[in-house]
Amino acid sequence: MSLNTSTVVEGTPTEKLKKLFENRESVWRDEQTGNLLHSYERDSEQDGVKIHLYYWIVANVVEPNLVREAVFSYTVLSEHLNDEETATTLRLLKQLVGQACFNPTSQTPD
Numbered sequence: 220m221s222l223n224t225s226t227v228v229e230g231t232p233t234e235k236l237k238k239l240f241e242n243r244e245s246v247w248r249d250e251q252t253g254n255l256l257h258s259y260e261r262d263s264e265q266d267g268v269k270i271h272l273y274y275w276i277v278a279n280v281v282e283p284n285l286v287r288e289a290v291f292s293y294t295v296l297s298e299h300l301n302d303e304e305t306a307t308t309l310r311l312l313k314q315l316v317g318q319a320c321f322n323p324t325s326q327t328p329d
Contacts, residue, residue, distance in 0.1 A: 221290045254318075
């Protein structure tokens with residue numbers, strides 16, 4: 220996972236958030252968190268082994284003037300693309316990444 224934080228200098232954080240996703244297809248909002256999400260996948264090869272990569276981009280506004288964006292990835296050997304275990308893992312990951320918490324005030328104390 221990687222996390223990017225942007226301070227909004229011009230416009231509003233909501234406008235900046237919309238710009239992050241404006242040229243991406245299949246963007247959806249997590250109903251619980253309000254996070255915007257986009258996913259994509261690609262084939263690749265590493266050390267001669269064919270792999271398939273899944274990516275989820277998740278972002279939201281953190282008041283008063285921040286936008287946080289997390290990129291999650293998951294890699295599968297291409298030969299396991301159609302395995303039930305892979306499908307189950309992908310369903311779980313899709314649910315979990317949408318629940319990313321960007322708001323520091325909602326964290327539970329130690």
